[in-house]
Amino acid sequence: MIIKNNSTGPYRIEADQVCVDYNGTVALYDASLKVKPGSICGLVGMNGAGKSTFFKALMGFVRPSRGKIKINGVPVSKAQGDQAVAYVPQSEGIDCSFPVSVWDVVMMGLYGSMNFLRIPRESDRRAVWHALERVDLIDLRKRPIGTLSGGQRKRTFLARAIAQRASVLLLDEPFSGVDVPTEKLMSELFLQFRQEGRTILISTHDLSHVRDFCDLVVLINKTVLAYGETSEVFTSENLNMTFGGLPPDPLFGSTSLDKDNFSNE
């Protein structure tokens, strides 16, 4: 699997003292982060901690009031032009009755590397086929996306990211609302991605995932509280701090605060 690697520096994702506010209300301040190639970084925090905001800042969709962001050592817009970043938002925000098939959606991952008229080449079709195979959706390729289940739709968007061959994957809560088999398939995929040298940033409020496959963890609550190797950062003290003093439930892998906290999504 060839991925687009236009990296000029040692880090795939670099955020330096990033601040974001929404009309004066601070959502994120002094958030810094550095992620190397071939690692999985978990972004952990409760609802409203600013995880989605961090992703949007990394993608350049919200403009930070302060701070610097680089992807593959270049500004985000450049990295996007190089097809180096794939972003799967928390809720895809798409019209599910749009007349496109699974195949069409995955093909959209390749638009950026196609010619001006976006006419697929044979290699593009092969890439789409391969991506669909990896997420186990090849039999559903002709289905309109409106007829998919939530988990199948998530896999479609993952396949699109695979087809794009991005070296940096930004996945906002990829596990929310998926069933156990899909969760397993996705976890395995992420581990394969790491082997292929991709860098993945995954947000979650489910701590069990983090223990399973994240090399690095970032604990955030409006700012980066702790950051580093999973084994070092995952102390109960840090977690208490992250989840506002409420101890996370180790069995269920999430906090009680999480469930009754009002959500902005």
Added chain:
Amino acid sequence: MSNFFISIDPLSFLADPLSHEFMRRALMVSALVGAVCGLLSCYMTLKGWALMGDAVSHAVMPGVVVAYALGLPFSIGAFVFGVGSVALIGFVKQKSRIKEDTVIGLVFTGFFALGLVLVSKIKSNIDLMHILFGSPLGTSQSDVNQTLIISFIVVMILLVFGKDLMLYCFDPTHARSIGINTGLLHYLLLSVLSLTAVVGLQTVGIILVVAMLITPGATAYLLTDRFDRMTILAVLSSVISSILGVYISYWSDIETGGSIVLVQTFIFLIAFLFAPRYGILKNQSKIS
């Protein structure tokens, strides 16, 4: 409309009108406008821009009047006001807490009212009825030329940027994240809308242009789950409606714009009832 349909044989129903220059023009212009509007209507319905289409088509009114007064091609005036209204809608929405549909309604009625006032104030030979209701049977050669040029521009833009615009309608976030300039696409689509409103205005008039911009797309949307087929179906149904509408208007002496839109509505109704997967009759039989 007495016994035309009984007394006229099908051949002369089709051939007779073609012996008149004005009818040949009307048929050509209406079919062309139908094709252009039909193609654009796919993007309008999928993007949810029906109200925006209505707004732009009304907002071009003062532009038409001013252009006539200044002796410019009316498409230029219409284009300026069409795009201007959209910019204003964006501005007011951003700077106030008013909801978008309210802003759209507010801006386009304001523009439209300005147009009405200008028509009554500026001495010109503009026929208000022609602007409001269209007059394909009274199309001049220069109107035909304008329609040809604008249609060519619109179709070229939609062909070249078709995939990008489709992606923009479907998933603007993804479009941005692969480096596509969505701001540009947004304004491109709005410009195309303004231009198309100008040509549509000629055939069915300001009031009914929005039908041309959404009905074919809505009809096609009920018939298929594939975007490429949707565009073909929309263009087909739109062109057929235009041609049939003009013929019916000729033989039964009814208003042309209304006749075209009624045919479109009729085709939509058929799709609504009998569409293979999404028609309501199909749904009922599934339940029972």
